[in-house]
Amino acid sequence: MSAVLVVEGLTVDYVTGAEPVRACDDVSFELRRGEILGVAGESGSGKSTLITALTRLQRPPAVTTAGRIEFHGTDLVALGPDDLRKLRWTSLAIVLQSAMDALNPVMRVGAQFVDVLRAHDKTLSRKDAWTRAAELLGMVGISADRVRSYPHELSGGMRQRASIALALACGPELVVMDEPTTAVDVVMQRQILAQVLRLRRELGFAVVFVTHDLSLLLELADRIAIMYGGRIVEIGTAESLYGKPRHPYTRGLRDSFPPLRSPLRKLNGIPGSPPDLRNPPPGCPFHPRCADRFDGCDEQRPELLTIEDHAVACRLYPSGEDQS
Amino acid sequence: MSQPVLEARGVSKLFPAGRSTVRAVEDATLALQPGRIVALVGESGSGKTTLARLLARFYPPTSGEIRLHGEVVKGKPRAYYSDVQLIFQDPFGSLNPLHRVRYNLERAVKLHHPKADVDQRVAELLERVSLTPVEQFIDKFPHELSGGQRQRVVIARALAVEPKVLLGDEPISMLDVSIRLEMLNLLDRLRTEDGLALLYITHDIASARYLCDDIVVMYAGRMIEGGPKEDVIADPLHPYTQLLIDSSPDPERSDRPDLFDAEDLGEPPSLIDPPAGCRFHPRCPLAMDVCRTEAPPRTELPGGRWTHCWLQEKR
Numbered sequence: 001m002s003a004v005l006v007v008e009g010l011t012v013d014y015v016t017g018a019e020p021v022r023a024c025d026d027v028s029f030e031l032r033r034g035e036i037l038g039v040a041g042e043s044g045s046g047k048s049t050l051i052t053a054l055t056r057l058q059r060p061p062a063v064t065t066a067g068r069i070e071f072h073g074t075d076l077v078a079l080g081p082d083d084l085r086k087l088r089w090t091s092l093a094i095v096l097q098s099a100m101d102a103l104n105p106v107m108r109v110g111a112q113f114v115d116v117l118r119a120h121d122k123t124l125s126r127k128d129a130w131t132r133a134a135e136l137l138g139m140v141g142i143s144a145d146r147v148r149s150y151p152h153e154l155s156g157g158m159r160q161r162a163s164i165a166l167a168l169a170c171g172p173e174l175v176v177m178d179e180p181t182t183a184v185d186v187v188m189q190r191q192i193l194a195q196v197l198r199l200r201r202e203l204g205f206a207v208v209f210v211t212h213d214l215s216l217l218l219e220l221a222d223r224i225a226i227m228y229g230g231r232i233v234e235i236g237t238a239e240s241l242y243g244k245p246r247h248p249y250t251r252g253l254r255d256s257f258p259p260l261r262s263p264l265r266k267l268n269g270i271p272g273s274p275p276d277l278r279n280p281p282p283g284c285p286f287h288p289r290c291a292d293r294f295d296g297c298d299e300q301r302p303e304l305l306t307i308e309d310h311a312v313a314c315r316l317y318p319s320g321e322d323q324s
Numbered sequence: 325m326s327q328p329v330l331e332a333r334g335v336s337k338l339f340p341a342g343r344s345t346v347r348a349v350e351d352a353t354l355a356l357q358p359g360r361i362v363a364l365v366g367e368s369g370s371g372k373t374t375l376a377r378l379l380a381r382f383y384p385p386t387s388g389e390i391r392l393h394g395e396v397v398k399g400k401p402r403a404y405y406s407d408v409q410l411i412f413q414d415p416f417g418s419l420n421p422l423h424r425v426r427y428n429l430e431r432a433v434k435l436h437h438p439k440a441d442v443d444q445r446v447a448e449l450l451e452r453v454s455l456t457p458v459e460q461f462i463d464k465f466p467h468e469l470s471g472g473q474r475q476r477v478v479i480a481r482a483l484a485v486e487p488k489v490l491l492g493d494e495p496i497s498m499l500d501v502s503i504r505l506e507m508l509n510l511l512d513r514l515r516t517e518d519g520l521a522l523l524y525i526t527h528d529i530a531s532a533r534y535l536c537d538d539i540v541v542m543y544a545g546r547m548i549e550g551g552p553k554e555d556v557i558a559d560p561l562h563p564y565t566q567l568l569i570d571s572s573p574d575p576e577r578s579d580r581p582d583l584f585d586a587e588d589l590g591e592p593p594s595l596i597d598p599p600a601g602c603r604f605h606p607r608c609p610l611a612m613d614v615c616r617t618e619a620p621p622r623t624e625l626p627g628g629r630w631t632h633c634w635l636q637e638k639r
Contacts, residue, residue, distance in 0.1 A: 042500040042501060042502060043471075043500055141587060141588055155591055157591055158591075185367040185368055185527060186367065186527055186528075186529075186568065186571045186572055186573075187367060187567060187568065187571045187589050187591075188589070188591065189571065190570070190571035190586055190589065191586060191587060191588070191589045194586035194587045195587055198587065212500070212501055213501070213573065214501070215530075215573035215574075215575060216573040218573070218575040219573060219574070219575060219577065242575050252502060253501060253502055256501045256502050256504065256505055257501070257530060257573075258505075258530045258531055258533060258534035259530065259533075259574075259576065260529065260530045260533065260557065260569070260572055260574040260576070261557070261558070261574065261576060262576060264533065264534060266509070267505045267534070268505055268506070268509070269501075269502050269503055269504060269505030269506050270502035270503070271506070273470040273472060273473075273500075273503065274500060274502075
């Protein structure tokens with residue numbers, strides 16, 4: 001399958017104070033057509049920075065200092081605002097965490113769809129655009145009579161689904177989703193995930209789905225990237241990441257979710273706290289919390305190396321060989 | 325079973341909202357025993373935080389009674405807070421940011437135990453919640469601590485009064501995933517070592533299963549099911565409990581057919597004008613005529629289980 005998106009060596013610094021803070025450090029991955037890539041990380045892992053960099057929505061003090069984002073054969077990093085505008089909505093769309101902030105509170109929901117639809121298709125009549133808005137809402141299970149509602153008249157779950165439908169309005173190939181289910185309850189989360197999976201099947205878009213909740217990615221994503229301290233420390237298929245995580249952080253994160261059904265045992269999470277990016281530890285960013293660290297982990301920074309269909313940045317796997 | 329420390333009996337809380345009334349909690353009955361943990365699970369708006377606040381006497385119940393050591397509580401006596409403490413969700417908002425950890429803890433010790441050796445007691449509290457070495461934390465300001473460390477200070481402050489009951493309202497949901505378990509293990513230790521009675525409020529069934537002994541499920545202001553955790557999770561009696569468990573992320577999920585259509589799960593009703601009968605009936609695939617008109621009574625089942633569902637009543 002061909003790649004929709006190729007990210008190479010993406011590095012983002014926050015330029016504040018004396019020393020720039022590196023929030024995204026040499027991030028590389030590929031996204032295939034129609035694939036769902038999950039990105040999991042804790043606070044300060046760089047996942048939100050990655051999203052704003054990918055969608056070119058970053059604002060100073062964030063600066064992309066190195067790397068390429070190849071999408072549609074062009075490097076997004078080099079594009080100016082006019083060229084980016086042509087890609088937005090029609091090729092690249094985003095769903096934000098809080099639909100409360102993403103929808104305009106003083107415009108009817110349908111009017112926000114009409115705006116987007118008509119901005120990208122000048123031949124579309126107003127009437128047809130309203131009809132299309134109702135169809136799009138229908139795709140996420142919102143009845144057509146809601147098209148004239150204001151956002152506050154919809155429940156939080158409906159608003160979040162409406163913002164997903166809005167992202168899909170112009171048929172993008174890539175939808176970036178930033179914690180789209182964090183602000184909704186677990187039942188609504190299940191419904192949103194089921195709808196995203198069906199719409200992906202019907203429409204064939206690819207998804208970058210960012211969340212702190214690895215347990216839901218295991219059920220949703222085709223592949224998962226684990227971020228820690230601004231870097232991807234492991235990337236692989238959902239099955240291999242759950243069944244055979246290589247990086248000690250991935251293993252610790254997986255074992256931080258108590259099971260719903262299998263027998264309970266005492267779990268310990270990961271001792272310590274995530275690193276402070278203003279003052280990152282030398283060597284591997286995880287070494288201060290790592291139970292498997294050995295001589296040199298606090299000096300040498302491991303590179304992301306491929307093992308079979310999987311890649312891991314850990315000195316336990318020095319030449320990409322599986323030691324375990 | 326031993327005598328409950330803290331009990332809610334038939335407690336309701338109605339809030340006025342303009343001309344209408346929000347029926348936040350109705351007819352809730354709950355008992356907390358020493359050394360046992362009850363998890364209260366449900367979605368937002370189900371009434372679980374209101375119930376915690378009723379138990380913490382933030383406000384009085386509209387009807388029903390709260391009993392501490394078997395005696396009905398009236399007003400907000402300070403002695404009540406010597407026995408019952410509430411831990412909030414947000415460790416960032418619940419510590420005074422202008423004061424050091426020492427001061428935040430001293431206040432509680434001085435108020436409730438004026439004769440205690442304050443310095444020694446504060447040091448003990450920090451050790452109790454594993455913020456050691458004590459010197460490294462005692463003079464820090466809240467903003468100098470991580471989220472997990474702050475939540476430990478909040479727990480230490482609650483312990484300062486030597487309570488019998490801890491009410492935890494989503495105490496881990498704002499913490500990073502990798503440090504949540506340490507907090508759950510700490511709560512478990514307090515239960516085992518100090519014999520605290522604990523109410524653990526959460527929307528996360530997996531963490532409830534990890535920590536608690538019994539689960540109580542709330543839906544739209546009412547308690548709908550309760551019992552020993554493994555029984556409730558493995559074999560839920562109420563269709564809503566089934567929905568909640570089916571919706572929870574579970575990497576080990578088997579491909580068994582679902583009772584519900586995953587794309588149309590519906591949403592909880594408004595509490596201003598809740599549905600008649602069973603509040604879950606508009607979403608329930610198994611609803612019968614009686615469910616639409618009459619609220620199901622509490623059905624007691626063997627093994628300490630109970631539910632409010634006509635399916636069980638008719639059985």
